[in-house]
Each structure stands twice: as structure tokens, then as C-alpha cells.
Amino acid sequence: MKPLVVSNLTKRYGDFEAVKGVSFSLEPGEIFGLLGPNGAGKTSIISVIVTLTQPSSGDVEVFEQSVSDNPREAKVHTGLVPQELINHGYFDVEEVLKFYSGYFGVTGNKSRIDFLLDRLQLWEHRKKKVKQLSGGMKRRLLIAKALVHEPKLLLLDEPTAGVDIELRESLWEFVTDLRKEGLTVLLTTHYLEEAEQLCDRVAILHHGEMRKIGPTKQLIEGLTQRNILIQLKSPLSQFQHPYLIDNSGAALHFRVPSGVGAGDLLAESQLDLSNVVDMKIEEGSLEEAFRSVLSGTRGELS
Amino acid sequence: MIRKELTWTPFKVLLEREVRRFMKVLMQTVMTPLINSTLYLMIFGVSLGASISVGDLSYLAFLIPGLVMMNCLNNSYQNSSSSIVSSKFNGELEDYRVSPLSPQQIVMAFAIGGLARGLMVGGITFCVGQVFYFVQQGTVLGLANPLHLLFFLVIGGLAFATLGITVAFWAKTFDQMSAVSAFIMLPLLYLGGVFFSIESLHPFWKGLAQMNPMLYMINGVRYGILGVSDVAVEKAALVSVLSFIVFFVLALRTLIKGSFQRW
Ligand SMILES: Nc1ncnc2c1ncn2[C@@H]1O[C@H](COP(=O)(O)OP(=O)(O)OP(=O)(O)O)[C@@H](O)[C@H]1O
Numbered sequence: 001m002k003p004l005v006v007s008n009l010t011k012r013y014g015d016f017e018a019v020k021g022v023s024f025s026l027e028p029g030e031i032f033g034l035l036g037p038n039g040a041g042k043t044s045i046i047s048v049i050v051t052l053t054q055p056s057s058g059d060v061e062v063f064e065q066s067v068s069d070n071p072r073e074a075k076v077h078t079g080l081v082p083q084e085l086i087n088h089g090y091f092d093v094e095e096v097l098k099f100y101s102g103y104f105g106v107t108g109n110k111s112r113i114d115f116l117l118d119r120l121q122l123w124e125h126r127k128k129k130v131k132q133l134s135g136g137m138k139r140r141l142l143i144a145k146a147l148v149h150e151p152k153l154l155l156l157d158e159p160t161a162g163v164d165i166e167l168r169e170s171l172w173e174f175v176t177d178l179r180k181e182g183l184t185v186l187l188t189t190h191y192l193e194e195a196e197q198l199c200d201r202v203a204i205l206h207h208g209e210m211r212k213i214g215p216t217k218q219l220i221e222g223l224t225q226r227n228i229l230i231q232l233k234s235p236l237s238q239f240q241h242p243y244l245i246d247n248s249g250a251a252l253h254f255r256v257p258s259g260v261g262a263g264d265l266l267a268e269s270q271l272d273l274s275n276v277v278d279m280k281i282e283e284g285s286l287e288e289a290f291r292s293v294l295s296g297t298r299g300e301l302s
Numbered sequence: 303m304i305r306k307e308l309t310w311t312p313f314k315v316l317l318e319r320e321v322r323r324f325m326k327v328l329m330q331t332v333m334t335p336l337i338n339s340t341l342y343l344m345i346f347g348v349s350l351g352a353s354i355s356v357g358d359l360s361y362l363a364f365l366i367p368g369l370v371m372m373n374c375l376n377n378s379y380q381n382s383s384s385s386i387v388s389s390k391f392n393g394e395l396e397d398y399r400v401s402p403l404s405p406q407q408i409v410m411a412f413a414i415g416g417l418a419r420g421l422m423v424g425g426i427t428f429c430v431g432q433v434f435y436f437v438q439q440g441t442v443l444g445l446a447n448p449l450h451l452l453f454f455l456v457i458g459g460l461a462f463a464t465l466g467i468t469v470a471f472w473a474k475t476f477d478q479m480s481a482v483s484a485f486i487m488l489p490l491l492y493l494g495g496v497f498f499s500i501e502s503l504h505p506f507w508k509g510l511a512q513m514n515p516m517l518y519m520i521n522g523v524r525y526g527i528l529g530v531s532d533v534a535v536e537k538a539a540l541v542s543v544l545s546f547i548v549f550f551v552l553a554l555r556t557l558i559k560g561s562f563q564r565w
């Protein structure tokens with residue numbers, strides 16, 4: 001049973017089409033990155049999944065329950081960390097978590113609440129009113145809320161915005177742990193390094209259109225090139241090669257398609273190995289892949 | 303088929319939240335109407351009203367039920383509307399939509415939460431009124447028809463709490479909220495026969511006053527406490543129930559169609 005199926009989803013605000021016929025689905029237990037620049041339509045898609053807005057056309061199914069036809073059943077297994085912080089004027093952290101569990105039909109889950117407070121380092125703040133929390137603590141509370149009813153699908157809309165490095169790392173550790181227990185995660189973030197490390201698959205969205213979708217590694221390989229830097233004992237100023245982009249004398253800088261290995265390059269260019277001091281290989285990053293998708297080109301060589 | 307744990311729990315928890323919310327601001331919820339009704343009773347009931355009587359009732363006796371219901375209706379309305387408006391402002395309203403709370407559950411929870419505050423404040427107002435009455439008359443007011451009293455308080459409170467939901471969802475700004483309070487709620491309350499009997503009005507104004515549903519609710523409560531009313535009690539009951547149904551359907555529609563997104 002697929003945790004999430006988005007089919008042909010279109011969302012219009014007045015005349016403006018924010019999401020243009022987007023389709024994708026999530027596999028059980030995967031972390032899926034929904035990436036795209038500001039205004040790409042990520043939050044709009046998530047809003048439709050949690051019924052905050054209605055789709056203009058198309059449909060979304062959560063564990064085979066349509067969010068339009070069967071919204072309550074669709075929502076019961078979903079946890080959302082919204083992009084915008086939420087204040088709760090009157091209540092403290094513990095009360096908020098207790099009420100929020102109840103809205104999902106869950107009561108008597110003190111041990112779950114305590115576990116989340118502890119894991120998200122909110123324990124000492126549990127008696128504080130929400131407005132007394134710092135921005136990062138509020139963000140962590142949102143994460144605790146999203147998990148308090150033990151959802152099977154977690155939607156994270158920029159969960160690490162405004163969270164310090166240490167906590168970001170512990171958060172990702174937490175998410176990885178939860179995934180081992182079978183949680184499926186949809187993540188949006190502008191920290192592409194995080195996405196590269198975490199996501200099994202990513203989709204890149206631009207102006208409401210799905211531009212690229214695939215396993216993270218494959219996507220990077222298909223869209224980026226590797227940089228190979230070779231340091232030499234004695235300069236080879238006459239050296240020529242189609243992949244060579246810079247020759248400073250002391251070092252050669254190659255940019256090769258992702259399929260080409262360093263060994264192949266050395267053999268094929270007939271470089272004298274005894275002349276090689278050191279070699280550095282830089283893989284393409286998701287960030288490069290992202291850029292190339294947005295600019296519509298496939299790297300500089302092709 | 304909706305799973306069992308979604309039938310009652312979300313509703314009960316949201317209702318608990320609503321009640322706890324006004325209990326947290328108890329000073330504001332209780333002191334304001336307390337001071338309010340003390341002032342009204344002092345100015346109108348005791349000072350001005352000493353020389354007035356309505357039929358064979360002392361003015362104070364006439365005034366007390368009106369004040370009780372006015373405070374009950376107003377607080378029921380205020381409770382649901384201010385809760386929703388502040389949730390809208392906080393973004394908390396999104397929580398209700400993101401979770402599997404149904405529109406019916408949300409309306410019922412806010413309606414009963416508002417009613418709880420209305421009943422509490424109405425009760426306090428009655429007690430304050432009794433003190434004044436005792437000082438003036440040497441005795442306290444009995445309850446002529448306690449079941450009628452309860453019926454009108456409950457139906458009226460529910461009706462105005464559901465009205466508060468609709469207005470709060472509809473409002474786009476805090477200003478719109480207070481405009482509705484100032485230009486619609488208060489005039490209707492004041493002209494709903496709290497302070498005077500509509501029998502004393504010019505026929506034109508009397509006809510106009512009879513279009514105000516609050517008149518029926520307030521007179522229903524007066525019948526419950528004193529056993530007298532400006533309007534037939536059956537008619538008062540009918541209008542009250544109809545108002546509740548209309549406001550309930552309106553609130554439900556608003557929740558199904560309306561936006562839960564923050565301001
Ligand atoms: N309620 C709304 N009314 C009108 N336009 C909207 C509304 N919400 C979003 N939009 C527009 O829809 C487009 C997509 O917005 P969305 O919030 O989905 O983007 P996003 O990918 O989440 O961006 P970000 O990375 O900045 O969060 C934007 O152009 C935005 O201006």
C-alpha cells in the first residue's frame with residue numbers, strides 16, 4: 001500500500017496556477033525530497049495533502065484514502081510539520097501535545113509525549129507557554145506535535161529552518177531512526193546537502209511543474225560531472241585532452257561525465273603515473289544537479 | 303466507515319481545550335461580567351429603578367433575568383468567536399483542519415464550550431442580582447419555572463456560540479470582529495428587552511423589536527425566573543430553537559467551505 005499517491009494535481013489561486021499537473025508517489029519507508037526554489041509549489045502540494053486547501057483538479061491518496069472523498073481516514077496516519085510556526089497563546093508545551101494527540105483520537109499517551117519531549121530536547125521546557133519558547137524550540141514543538149500520534153506518513157515542510165546545527169543533526173538522526181521503524185517521510189528543504197544525505201529519492205519542482213524525479217544518486221550522476229584534479233611533479237604545459245578545463249602547469253583539472261572513472265581517465269590520457277603526486281576527485285552534488293535542472297541545461301559539456 | 307476512536311475523542315478533547323482556555327483567563331471571563339452586572343444593577347436596578355415598576359414587578363426583579371440572559375448570550379458568543387479569531391491569528395486553526403476532527407465535531411465543541419462559559423457567567427450574574435434583590439427587598443427571587451429557565455439558557459447559549467463560530471470564520475480582521483460586536487450584537491442585546499418591556503414601546507418599535515430573536519430568548523429566561531414574559535413562551539421556545547438550527551447550519555457550512563488558513 002503506497003503511503004502517498006499524488007495524481008495529476010493542479011492548484012490554482014485565482015488565475016495563477018501554482019501547481020501544474022504534478023504526479024508522484026512515495027514508497028513505504030522511504031525519505032522523499034520535494035525540492036524547488038521559493039514559490040515552486042511545495043507548500044501548496046503539502047497543503048492539499050493535509051486538506052488545508054482543496055485541489056483545483058487531480059487527487060491525492062494517503063494509504064489509499066482519497067483526501068477529497070475520505071479526508072478523516074486520510075489524515076489519521078499523517079503528521080505535518082508546517083513551514084510557518086504556530087503559536088498557542090494559552091497553553092504550555094505538554095498541554096498542546098496532549099490536545100493535539102486527542103484530535104487524532106489518541107489519549108493516554110503520556111509515555112509517547114515524554115519520549116518526544118526528551119528526544120527533541122524540550123523536556124525542560126515542557127511547562128512553558130508556547131509563546132515563551134524561542135523560534136527553534138517552537139519548531140521542535142511542531143515536530144513533536146507531528147509525531148505525537150505515531151503517524152505512518154510524515155510531511156516535513158522545511159523543518160530545519162531556524163534550527164541550529166547540532167539540533168539539525170540530531171533531528172536527522174531521529175528521522176533516520178523513525179524510518180527504520182517504517183515511517184515514510186516527505187521532506188522539503190532548501191538545504192540541499194541535507195537532502196542529498198537523507199533522501200532516497202528527490203523530485204525537483206519549478207514554477208509548479210515537476211522537472212525531475214528519481215533516486216538521488218542516479219539523479220546527481222545523470223545531471224552533474226565529476227571534477228578530477230591531478231597534481232604533477234613536473235608541469236605538462238603541452239598536455240591536451242577534451243575533458244581538461246584548466247592546466248596550471250602544476251595541476252590538471254578535468255571535468256568528466258559521471259560515468260568516467262579516474263583510472264579510465266589516467267589510462268586513456270596516457271599520463272605518466274610516476275609524474276602524478278596526488279589526485280583529488282570531487283563528485284557532483286545535488287546542488288549542482290538542482291542548478292542544472294533549473295537552468296534547463298545538462299551541465300557544461302553537453 | 304470511520305474508526306471508533308475518531309467518534310468521540312477528538313470532540314471531547316477539543317471541548318476540554320475550549321473550557322480550559324476560558325478557565326485560564328478566569329479573571330477576564332468572570333470579573334468583567336461581574337463588574338459589568340454590578341454596575342448595571344446599581345445604576346438601573348437600584349438608583350434609577352427605585353421609582354419604576356413593570357406591571358406589579360419591581361424594576362430590579364424585571365432587570366435581573368434580562369441581565370442573566372444578556373451575559374449568557376454575550377459570553378457564549380465571545381467565547382467561541384475569540385477562541386477562533388485568536389487561533390486564526392496564531393495559525394492554530396490549521397491544527398483543527400490537519401487533524402481528523404470533523405466539521406460537526408468542531409462546531410459542537412465550540413458551541414458547548416461557549417455555552418459552558420455562558421452558563422457560568424449567567425449563573426454568577428444571577429447570584430449578584432440576588433444580593434442586590436435581597437438588600438432591596440429583604441428576600442431572594444425564587445425560580446418560577448426552572449426547567450424553562452434551563453432550556454432557554456442552553457438553547458440561547460448554543461445558538462450564540464455557533465453564531466460566534468460563523469462570524470469569527472468570516473471575519474478577515476480583528477476590526478471586523480469588533481465591528482460585528484459593536485454594531486450588531488450589542489444593539490440587539492440592549493434592544494432585546496433586557497432593560498424595558500416592549501409593551502411600553504410605540505407599535506412601530508414594538509414590531510421591530512419582535513424581529514429580534516434575542517427578545518424571545520431573554521423573555522424565555524424571564525419566564526423561567528419570574529413566570530412572566532412579554533411574548534408567549536411557546537413562541538419564545540420556537541424562535542429560540544429555530545435560531546439555534548439556523549446558526550448551527552450556518553456554522554457547519556462555514557466550516558466545510560471556509561478557510562482554516564492563518565491571517
Ligand atoms: N493562498 C495563496 N493565494 C495566492 N497565491 C498563493 C497562495 N499560496 C501560495 N501562493 C502562490 O503559489 C506559489 C507557490 O507557493 P508555495 O507556498 O507552494 O511555494 P513553496 O514551493 O512552498 O515556496 P517556499 O520555498 O518559499 O516555501 C507562489 O507563487 C505563491 O505566491
Ligand SMILES: [Mg+2]
Pocket residue numbers: 042043044083157
Ligand atoms: Mg513552502
